[in-house]
Amino acid sequence: MTEDVGTDELTFDDLAEAAPEPVEVPQDNGESGIGLGTPTERLARIWGWSPEFFRDTEGGNGDRLAARFGDRLLCEADERTRTYYVADRNNLWRRDRTGIANRMADAIIEDMFRRAHELDPDPTKVDNLTDDERRGRSLRTYVQRADTLKARRNMAALAVDKYGLRIIADEYFDQDPRLLSCGNEVVELRDDGIRVRRRELGDRCLLATKVGYQPEILDSPPELIRQFLREFLPEEDRPRLLFKLFGHALRGGNPHRLFVILRGGTTSGKTQLVVALIHALGGYVGATQATIFRGNQDDKPRPDIIRMYPRRIAFLAEASKQTWTLHAARIKQFTGGDKDPQRGMRSNDFNDVAPQCMPVVYTNEMPKIIGLDPPTRRRIIIPTMDHTIPKDREDVTIKERFVKDPDVHAWLLAALIQGYVDAATRGMDDVFAEFPLSTNEAIEGMYHLSDFLSWLQEGEDPRLTRVPEAEWKVHGGKSTLVGKDELYRAYTGWVDSMGSRYDKLEKLSLRDFNAQLKENHGFEETHSGKPRWAGYRLRKVNIGELRPVSVLNPN
Secondary structure, three states: OOOOOOOOOOOHHHHHOOOOOOOOOOOOOOOOOOOOOOHHHHHHHHOOOOHHHOOOOHHHHHHHHHHHHHHHEEEEOOOOOOOEEEEOOOOOEEEOOOOHHHHHHHHHHHHHHHHHHHHOOOOOOOOOOOHHHHHHHHHHHHHHHHOOHHHHHHHHHHHHHHOOOEEOHHHHOOOOOOEEEEOOEEEEEEOOEEEEEEOOHHHOOOOOOOOOOOHHHHHOOOHHHHHHHHHHOOOOOHHHHHHHHHHHOOOOOOOOOOEEEEEEOOOOOHHHHHHHHHHHHHHHEEEEEHHHHOOOOOOOOOHHHHHHOOOOEEEEEOOOOOOOEEEHHHHHHHHOOOOOOEEOOOOOOEEOOOOOOEEEEEEOOOOEEEOOOHHHHHHEEOOEEOOOOOHHHOOHHHHHHHHHOHHHHHHHHHHHHHHHHHHHHHOOHHHHHHOHHHHHHHHOOOOHHHHHHHHHOOOOOOOEEEOOHHHHHHHOHHHOOOEHHHHHHHHHHHHHHHOOHHHHHOOOOHHHHHHHHHHHHOOOEEEOOOEEEOOEEEOOOOHHHOOOOOOOOOO
């Protein structure tokens, strides 16, 4: 079994074992020079100095803490929160959620007590005290006064303020989209493949996967993976292309500006796969609702959106057009590589950064996208998981084991990294060639013009029918084919009488209506007396047919 790594639990032992080795420094001449140089240089000057050098003051205690732990301690610049970050022995930075900064102060106090006892082992001695004994006695007296809750809490604060250890976390950690922190290593995602090496403090990795990178597991997949692929992805090349699509997003920035809609039935394995990927990729994935792609963003706090910014993949819970709609403008803004200002909770400051993640909506039914235009359509890719199992054969225990199994996580991570290498070295043409068929079929139902065309062609007596070319060319298009203006009048009547409030808000102009028929639905224009649509006949639509409520467009 593989071992999960990169958890949020961090103990003081993790930090103590990673403390810097003392360095050789010249004896102090009375002027410490601590205020000179960069923070790292200032800390280097005091590593290895004995506790006697530091003043017996709160500021001196801050120096002591910085000397021992300063290379592995940082603090958020926001004074209101005083959030500390510490690096463990494997050089992975973590947010201090368990009070390790305070335990650093405890360690310094214990060091001072220990040093006082070394210098003055017999506190009852009165006469003929040596210099060391006097120093130890003085140090013991100071530590007894300084051993308070307030002094301990101030120690780390004084250290970070004096030595320039404050940062803006969003601008400091995980700024290199080419680095993927896995286990005790980082995988460098290069243009020509990958390079695996030990993680360094300077990598500034706060995010990490839950498992290490084990490429050898691809040669002998776990049985749970074999069973999953047999049942849900049995096509020979489909798993490779799906993991190539997801794997290329491991390098942050969503380079192809994609908006992915993973579609499948209720027992198609899509949710099982998504949950397992979330477990495997740890901090590199986020999960929220697809409502972040609604049009109404105004200036209300959106911490859910802000949390997605630094991720590599954002999984979004299913959006069905029976429950809500998505907006093309938000999709383009989020995937366009531009800044997407959002306000955090209880803050008037806007996080003005560009999202780094590729959004993936996983859904049973296609969402409705308001304002869908050709530029947005080009960004949407819709892989499908078409194989389902009957409800009576569904084994929930297998699903639970699958999403929690470390070996499954290790295989998924290795498959994603292999997918990245495939994308980096061969390009993405085969992915785009595999999924456009699905995309073209699914795109039809994603906006209200498709609903209108479906209404025209529904039932045993459809309102809009196809006319063979030989027929309309023999009899003449003027008496056979629908005029562009006639079809538009039927459309506006349908929107006004049957459309939802979104349909009414998004009602197309004549120019946009005709453009979308050509670009999204393959209509071809011809002229016979006036502009007409080649190959389509429209019977007259009666007022009674425009029902108040449409099944396709509930209000």
